[in-house]
Structure formats: C-alpha cells, structure tokens
Amino acid sequence: MNCEQIKKLLYFYIYDELNNPELDEYISLHLEECDECYEFYEDLIDEIQENKNIESISAYIDNELSSKDSIQVKKNIISNKNFREEFEKLSEVSSLIKNFFSKQEYNVKNDYSKLIFRKLDLAEKVYGKSLFPEIVAIFVVIFIGLFIATVAIFGI
Amino acid sequence: MQTYKSVEQLVVNAQKNDYKALEELVKKVQRKVYTTLLYLNKSEDNISDMTQEALIKMVKSLSSLKSPKAFNSWLNHIVMNIFYDSIRKKQHKPEMYSIEDDDRFHQIPDKFGLPIDKAIYSEADKKIQKEILNLPEHFRVVIIMRELQGLSYEEIANATNTNLNTVKSRIARAREKLQISLKNYI
Ligand SMILES: [Zn+2]
Numbered sequence: 001m002n003c004e005q006i007k008k009l010l011y012f013y014i015y016d017e018l019n020n021p022e023l024d025e026y027i028s029l030h031l032e033e034c035d036e037c038y039e040f041y042e043d044l045i046d047e048i049q050e051n052k053n054i055e056s057i058s059a060y061i062d063n064e065l066s067s068k069d070s071i072q073v074k075k076n077i078i079s080n081k082n083f084r085e086e087f088e089k090l091s092e093v094s095s096l097i098k099n100f101f102s103k104q105e106y107n108v109k110n111d112y113s114k115l116i117f118r119k120l121d122l123a124e125k126v127y128g129k130s131l132f133p134e135i136v137a138i139f140v141v142i143f144i145g146l147f148i149a150t151v152a153i154f155g156i
Numbered sequence: 157m158q159t160y161k162s163v164e165q166l167v168v169n170a171q172k173n174d175y176k177a178l179e180e181l182v183k184k185v186q187r188k189v190y191t192t193l194l195y196l197n198k199s200e201d202n203i204s205d206m207t208q209e210a211l212i213k214m215v216k217s218l219s220s221l222k223s224p225k226a227f228n229s230w231l232n233h234i235v236m237n238i239f240y241d242s243i244r245k246k247q248h249k250p251e252m253y254s255i256e257d258d259d260r261f262h263q264i265p266d267k268f269g270l271p272i273d274k275a276i277y278s279e280a281d282k283k284i285q286k287e288i289l290n291l292p293e294h295f296r297v298v299i300i301m302r303e304l305q306g307l308s309y310e311e312i313a314n315a316t317n318t319n320l321n322t323v324k325s326r327i328a329r330a331r332e333k334l335q336i337s338l339k340n341y342i
Contacts, residue, residue: 051325058328062302064309090328092342093335094303100284101191101304108187110204113179116211126175 006030006037010044057087061094167224178218182211188305189235195300196239198289206242210235229311232301236315280341287337295330302327 006027012018013027031038053076059065060073076083117123124130161169161177163184169177190207197203213234221230277285291299297316301307307315309323316323335342 051328054332055324055328058331059309059324062309062327064324089335089342090331093331093338096284096338096342097288097299097303097334100281100288101195101300103281104194105187105191105304108190110186110190110207111183112186112204112208112211113182116182116208116215117179119208120212120215122175122178122215126179 001026001030003034003037006034007040010037010041011048014041014045014048053083054086054090057083058090060087061091163227164224167218167221167227171219171221171224178215182215185214185231186211189231192232192235192300192304193239195288195304196236196297197242202242206238210238213238228305229307229315232305232307232311232315283341284338287334290337291330291333295326295333298323298326299330299334 009018009023009027013024016024018024018027031041056065056069056073057077060070063070065073073083077087078084114123117126161180163181166177166181166184170181186207189210190203193203193206193210194200197206210231214231217234221227288296288299294316298312301312301315309320309327312323312327313320318326
C-alpha cells in the first residue's frame with residue numbers, strides 16, 4: 001500500500017471502523033515508520049477533535065448535552081480562550097437566525113383561518129350561524145308589506 | 157375573549173370541540189407554518205396553497221393527536237410531508253426548476269413581498285435570508301426546525317429519519333457556515 005491509500009483509510013482507522021485486524025496492524029506499523037503519514041494522522045485527529053468541540057459547544061447552546069458534558073463544556077468556556085470565542089460566535093449566529101425567523105413570522109399578514117374553516121364546512125361551528133338569510137327575509141317581507149299597503153291606500 | 161393561551165392548552169380545548177380554541181390555534185400557528193414552508197421551498201410559489209393544505213390536515217386530524225405536548229413536532233410532520241410531496245410533484249414536471257437551481261435561487265429575494273412588507277428588509281436581513289436559502293438542503297432543514305420551530309434534537313432526528321449525532325453535527329456545521337458567511341453582521 002502506498003501513502004495516499006493509507007491516508008484515505010486513516011479516518012476509519014481512527015474511528016476503529018476498518019473491521020480488519022490485519023489492515024489495522026499494517027497501518028499502525030506504517031505510522032511508526034512514515035513521518036509524512038504520521039503528521040497527516042495527527043492533523044486529522046486535531047481536526048476531528050476540533051469538530052467535536054464545535055459540536056458540543058453548539059449542542060450546549062441548545063441545552064442538548066447531558067449534565068456531565070454540559071459541565072465540562074462550561075469549564076472549557078471559562079478556562080480556554082478559543083473555546084470561549086467559539087461559544088460566543090455560535091451563540092451570536094444562533095440568536096441572529098432566531099431573531100430573523102421570528103421577524104419573518106411576525107410579518108406574515110395572511111390569515112387563512114376563515115378560508116380553511118369554510119373549506120372544512122366548519123364556518124358555522126366556529127363563527128356561529130350566519131343571520132344574513134334571516135335579515136334578507138325580513139327586509140323582503142317588509143318591502144312586500146309596504147308595497148301591498150301602498151297599492152291598498154292609493155288604489156293604483 | 158380568552159386570549160394568550162398556550163398552544164398546548166388550545167390543543168386540549170380544541171380536541172374537546174371548543175371551536176373558538178380551534179380558531180385561535182389556527183391563527184396562532186399559521187404564520188409559523190407559512191414561514192417554515194417558505195424557507196423549505198425557497199420561493200413563494202404555492203406557499204399559500206401548501207399552508208392551507210397543512211392547516212386543513214391539522215384541523216382534520218387533530219383529534220387523533222394523543223399527546224398535546226407533542227403538538228409542535230406532530231404539526232412539523234404534517235408540514236414536512238406536504239413539502240416532500242411538493243418536491244415529488246415538481247420532479248414529475250420537467251418544465252419546473254430543480255430545488256438547487258441557481259438562477260431560480262438568485263431571484264428569490266425579489267419574490268418575497270406579497271405577504272411580507274418589503275420595507276422592513278434591512279441590508280442585513282436580506283443577507284441573512286440569502287445565506288439561509290443558500291445552505292444545502294439537509295443543513296437548511298435542521299436550522300429551520302431548530303431556530304424557527306424550536307424543536308429538540310430528538311424531535312429533529314425523528315422528523316429527518318436520522319440519529320442524534322447526525323442532528324448535532326449538522327446543526328453545528330450549519331451554524332459554522334452561517335457564522336462565516338455572516339461574520340460582517342455579527
Ligand atoms: Zn506513509
């Protein structure tokens with residue numbers, strides 16, 4: 001195996017996901033002998049660690065860590081400058097997006113309630129029975145009454 | 157008039173055929189449903205129809221919701237299904253653009269404005285909007301669920317058919333991407 005092939009497998013090697021003890025052994029030996037691959041391996045571990053830190057800071061912001069992990073992140077934020085800066089940046093981006101979305105939500109002026117209750121045939125139950133037909137009927141009766149009265153009085 | 161009730165209380169009352177509570181519930185959630193669909197879909201096309209469809213489904217099946225506490229994630233399932241259905245429908249129509257189509261995307265900021273007052277958009281808001289819409293879909297979906305809907309990681313994992321670690325990693329990476337592209341506004 002050449003160095004490029006080894007490098008491609010290192011991620012799986014670190015996560016113990018090779019599922020091949022011989023390959024595992026082969027890579028271990030290679031790392032002991034080859035400086036170039038060993039350096040790559042160390043960088044990869046740093047990168048993975050950094051990603052993990054960012055993930056736990058982000059989950060900490062969302063209150064999604066176990067209390068044990070949450071205490072650990074809190075300690076790191078207090079004691080480590082890089083950690084603290086990352087925490088501040090991610091918190092700010094989170095509230096920026098949250099505020100943006102709530103502004104967007106607030107600015108939606110459409111009201112679909114009447115429309116959907118009508119479509120669902122629930123308008124009467126939600127808004128009560130409409131009095132419109134009754135009111136029209138009363139006016140019609142009054143009008144006819146007046147008409148008949150007019151005819152009767154003036155005898156046209 | 158009883159107002160300012162919690163969503164959960166409105167759900168409980170609406171399930172007991174309290175129609176005023178049902179009306180209030182619809183009014184309370186419709187903006188969030190609309191905004192969610194708008195940012196999932198990336199354009200205003202059909203958002204009104206999709207919002208109505210979601211609200212109708214919600215009212216129709218509200219009685220089948222077992223736990224009022226789970227209302228938000230339950231409603232989210234309805235909304236997501238409608239969104240994925242609309243993608244499937246679009247894929248059957250060759251004349252429509254694909255979701256990630258660049259040209260279409262660049263038109264979006266101008267397309268907002270029918271229900272949303274254009275004047276309220278500051279430069280910063282326009283930029284934030286652009287960068288959210290610019291996120292790859294699997295990042296955009298988790299950010300909408302987390303920052304707009306306020307769902308928990310577990311609820312997001314269920315809704316996206318993934319696990320907690322994936323959700324955790326996607327939210328973190330989406331935030332990092334946004335942090336980089338929006339660093340002038342933070
Ligand atoms: Zn090597």
